Amino acid sequence: MTTDDEMVLTTRRLRLRDFRDDDIDGLYALVSDDRLTRTLAFDSLDRVRAAGMLRTVVAQAADRPRVEYYLAITLRDGDDVPIGFARLGLADVRAGKLGYLIAAEHWNHGYATEAAAALLDLAFGPLGLHRVSAAIGPDNAASIAVAERLGLVREGRMRENVFTNGAWRDSLLYAVLAAEWSRPHAASAKTTTLSR
Numbered sequence: 772m773t774t775d776d777e778m779v780l781t782t783r784r785l786r787l788r789d790f791r792d793d794d795i796d797g798l799y800a801l802v803s804d805d806r807l808t809r810t811l812a813f814d815s816l817d818r819v820r821a822a823g824m825l826r827t828v829v830a831q832a833a834d835r836p837r838v839e840y841y842l843a844i845t846l847r848d849g850d851d852v853p854i855g856f857a858r859l860g861l862a863d864v865r866a867g868k869l870g871y872l873i874a875a876e877h878w879n880h881g882y883a884t885e886a887a888a889a890l891l892d893l894a895f896g897p898l899g900l901h902r903v904s905a906a907i908g909p910d911n912a913a914s915i916a917v918a919e920r921l922g923l924v925r926e927g928r929m930r931e932n933v934f935t936n937g938a939w940r941d942s943l944l945y946a947v948l949a950a951e952w953s954r955p956h957a958a959s960a961k962t963t964t965l966s967r
């Protein structure tokens with residue numbers, strides 16, 4: 772169901788939309804896949820926990836003011852089943868946190884870059900943020916490549932800030948400021964449009 776309040780970001784190949792109650796199969800497939808959660812801040816989820824996550828994400832989308840944009844990524848050319856998700860969380864004053872995940876069978880097509888660019892357009896456009904950061908595991912070469920391609924700058928290393936997959940893990944802190952964000956970084960997402 773589409774409501775006037777639904778968030779939709781459209782890029783060249785992707786549609787980023789709010790999660791819905793009936794996305795449980797799609798979300799569960801993503802967050803139960805060890806290949807995807809190995810580099811995340813949380814372990815793989817069973818179906819009960821995935822359903823809990825979905826309830827939280829759907830509820831947060833209705834909060835006003837909205838501080839969490841956890842959006843399902845779907846292919847414009849495909850069905851409406853999520854192939855991943857991207858997240859912009861508003862943390863501090865005019866600052867946001869960025870995250871993304873793409874199903875393994877869709878890796879290396881530029882989808883994470885395209886989706887993250889759309890969220891940065893949202894962050895520095897309509898939301899008026901000043902800074903967006905991402906915390907990335909030091910071994911997560913693909914995510915580092917996404918961040919750097921988008922122009923995020925490595926600012927440092929947070930020591931053992933995440934307990935995941937049974938161990939403490941460091942994170943590299945990447946960030947981009949509003950004044951630094953420019954569309955050429957997001958070459959694959961030039962047609963981003965926002966409707967709500």
Ligand SMILES: CC(C)(COP(=O)(O)OP(=O)(O)OC[C@H]1O[C@@H](n2cnc3c(N)ncnc32)[C@H](O)[C@@H]1OP(=O)(O)O)[C@@H](O)C(=O)NCCC(=O)NCCS
Nearest residue numbers: 807810871872873878879880881882883884912913914916
């Ligand atoms: C990180 C992730 C979202 C990237 O998704 P994706 O759609 O494949 O990303 P893109 O295709 O936009 O870009 C991938 C980049 O990583 C590079 N890459 C992929 N595997 C790599 C590797 N093993 N070593 C170095 N670079 C690698 C690609 O070449 C590409 O860079 P380029 O555009 O400069 O050529 C995906 O791997 C994923 O979902 N991982 C699990 C969840 C996760 O770690 N999320 C990020 C948490 S911080």
